[in-house]
Amino acid sequence: MSNLMLAGVLLMLLALAYQLGLTRSRKLTTDLSGQKVRLHSRPVYHGALVAFWTVVPAFGVFLLWRFIQPGVINQMIIAQLPEAIMAGMTDSDMRVFLRRITHLSSGFGLSDQPQPHELQAAELLSVLQVRGHALMLALMASLAAAGLYFSWQQIHPDLRARNQMERVVKVALIACSSVAILTTIGIVLSMFGEAMRFFAFVNPMDFFFGTTWNPRFQTAGTEGQTGFGMLPLLWGTVMIALIALLVAIPVGLMAAIYMSEYAPSRVRSVAKPIIEVLAGIPTIVYGFFALITVGPFLSSFGATFGLDIRATSALTAGVVMGIMIIPFISSLSDDIITQVPRSLRDGSLGLGATQSETIRKVVLPAALPGIVGAILLAASRAIGETMIVVLAAGNSPVLTANPFEAVSTMTVTIVNQLTGDLDFASPQSLVAFALGLTLFVITLLLNVIALVIVRKYREQYE
Amino acid sequence: MKTVKLSSERLGVSNKQPSGKIKMSARDVKVFYGESEALHGIDMDIYENEVIAFIGPSGCGKSTFLRCLNRMNDTIDVAKVTGQVLLDEQDIYDPSLDVVQLRARVGMVFQKPNPFPKSIYENIAYGPRLHGLVETRREMDEVVESSLRRAGLWEEVKDRLDAPGTGLSGGQQQRLCIARAIAVSPEVILMDEPCSALDPIATSIIEELIDELKGSYTLVIVTHNMQQAARVSDKTAFFHLGNLIELNKTDEIFTNPQDKKTEDYITGRFG
DSSP states (O other), X not given: OOHHHHHHHHHHHHHXXXXXXXXXXXXXXXXXXXXXXXXXXOXXXXXXXXXXXXXXXXXXXXXXXXXXXXXXXXXXXXXHSOHHHHHTOOHHHHHHHHHHHHHHHTTOOOSSOOOHHHHHHHHXXXXXXXXXXXXXXXXXXXXXXHHHHHHHHHOOTTOOHHXXXXXXXXXXXXXXXXXXXXXXXXXXXXHHHHHHHHHHHSOHHHHHHOOOEEOOOOOTTOTTTOEEOOHHHHHHHHHHHHHHHHHHHHHHHHHHHIIXXXXXXXXXXXXXXXXXXXXXXXXXXXXXXXXXXXXXXXXXXXXXXXXXXXXXXXXXXXXXXXXXXXXXXXXXXXXXXXXXXXXXXXXXXHTTOOHHHHIIIIIHHHHXXXXXXXXXXXXXXXXXXXXXXXXXXXXXXXXXXXTTSOBOOHHHHHHHHHSSSOOTTSHHHHHHXXXXXXHHHHHHHHHHHHHHHHHHHHHHTO | OHHHHHHHHHHSOOOOOOOSOEEEEEEEEEEXXXXXXXEEEEEEEEETTOEEEEEOSTTSSHHHHHHHTTTGGGGSTTEEEEEEEEETTEETXXXXXXXXXXXXXXXXXXXXXXXXXXXXXXXXXXXXXXXXXXXXXXXXXXXXXXXXXXXXXXXXXXXXXXXXXXXXXXXXXXXHHHHHHHTTOOSEEEEESTTTTSOHHHHHHHHHHHHHHBTTBEEEEEOSOHHHHHHHOSEEEEEETTEEEEEEEHHHHHHSOSSHHHHHHHTXXXX
16 A cells, blocks of 8 residues: 555544544434533534544554664564675665665666675565565554544543643643654754864864865875865955945845835835845855846946956945845844834923934834844845855855955855765765855854843833 | 033022013914814913913813914914914924924923834934034033933933833823923923823823923913813813813812813813
8 A cells, every 4th residue: 555545544533533532422412311411512522533543553664663673674684694795785785785685676787797696685674574564554544444443432421522632732732843843853862963074084173274275186296285275265255245235224224214214104105015025135146246236246347446356355245245135134124123112212202302313312222222233134135145156256255355356155055065076985076065064053152142132122111 | 502501590499480572472373174173263372481271171272272372283284274373472383493403492291102113222312413503522412311310211221321222111101202392492381191001000100200390481281181281280271062161260260260161170070
């Protein structure tokens, strides 16, 4: 029975169990003598409870089985291998062997002639898989039947089905939030594992504090030329993010002040969504824009002042990225400024302050922590941004303080190291994970600081 | 050094009495919120150095009229004011008049205490600094001290002027706001239900304060509390549904109201 069919059967079972529970509880509303009986819970809850006990345990068995079965079967196959073959196998040989018999048993075939012991193992594998599946189905069916029977039996006017469903809902909600949290933890752990493999090749000190980035393969004559120093990339990232913030903070903040304090509600209702559209433009489009329009413009603009600005440079990428994060700053700051109580503004205006004095001396100081939070969120967005810098920063991983030169960033380097024909066990590609982990830690720190600041600000007015 | 002189004058006991001079007057003042008319033509004279209380049921327009007197209605987009309001015979709605200076002359204390999220000192210094009333730090210290003394708050906060104003109790915050208004030496102080967010003890302290300020400033107080109006004011105006029903000496209004509606309201038959 395929998994799709199984899902269909489970769904049908769900509907059936619900109906059974519903019908039985409805019948209970009148007793034998025809008297009305008050149920503790409405029939829908009884139905839902029966459906829950019928389907969910069976489905849980399914998930658990899928997770455990392959490992168990592999162990069983390895256990029956002849001693003579086992003796000469390393770990990676074992992985290759298991993959080969999987291909054999699924009828996928092999490019070369299979060995007799492989054929034997493949046959065993098919048998075990069929048996395992049958066992799983049997277990699921019995669990579903038991669940259906017992929960159906339990239906009684006094059964607190409503309260029990409440608990089910709560558990489901907890499960969903755990998925999000566990995924984050899983991502960190997987990056951490790969990064550790990288640090087996390269000394962490050389990585974090090295100033040369030149991750080429060592061949004869190039010894000593390779370098996995992260600093040029970190600096490129920081420089572009700083330029972006220099562009976005003044523009975004002023836009926010205009929107929240000056704009008539009609203008605000039109202008604010338009500004927010900027946030919805795909970053690759910003990349084109930087490459085709902004870069050449800045280059020729610089030429009129005798400045040598490359078309793809930290400046180009930073300016365009700044435009991209304007809506983050303006929209968040706007919300925060609007939250400053009206009574504070009235107090200041009532003392004879002008509107801009009121904004400068009362509203902005009151909103400052929140605005700082907004800026930090925008900064972490800028640091993690990839497509704009891939196209517009020039991809030149050198340590330079000149924003008119081409630079490279951590994100761009990750892309470079992971695309192309590379061995995933080499430091050249493993370094991407170390970079990714560093990037993650940086943005995580920024986000945590931002959240703490924003939360502190919220408390002030509640 | 005008301010310094003023503030030392404040430290002494003021014996000024209502002079009989008209300080503010309103002629046919109407207020529209969008399409709806909230005030239907108010005429009123407010005399110098007297305390006048506005009473009336919720939504009767007393706060709206109060906010006309220093043009705080300007800050509400949809509000529109017609008619004439004079301050010392000058029309405050005249386009040539600087609203910022008007509000320095006609100060305001709000319903909910609204100290700025700054230190106590900075709260008081805010207004004088805006209007350039003082030049040196010493003068500012004097203005801060005299304003806080005037508001009866000095003894309670003199050791913690750098503490945030928002950390004070509700009643102290409201006195801080009154001190803040006094610091710019206004001629008229408008108070919009200044005690409605306070407990009875804090309320009585504020009422004593109003009593002390009487004679130095022209005071206009909106209140929901009729006992309060009776206790603190020289004159009382009764508003109902956007109209000024009756304006008279406070003891006259409370003992011998001329209008049936006034009588019903103060005897608690509606409102």
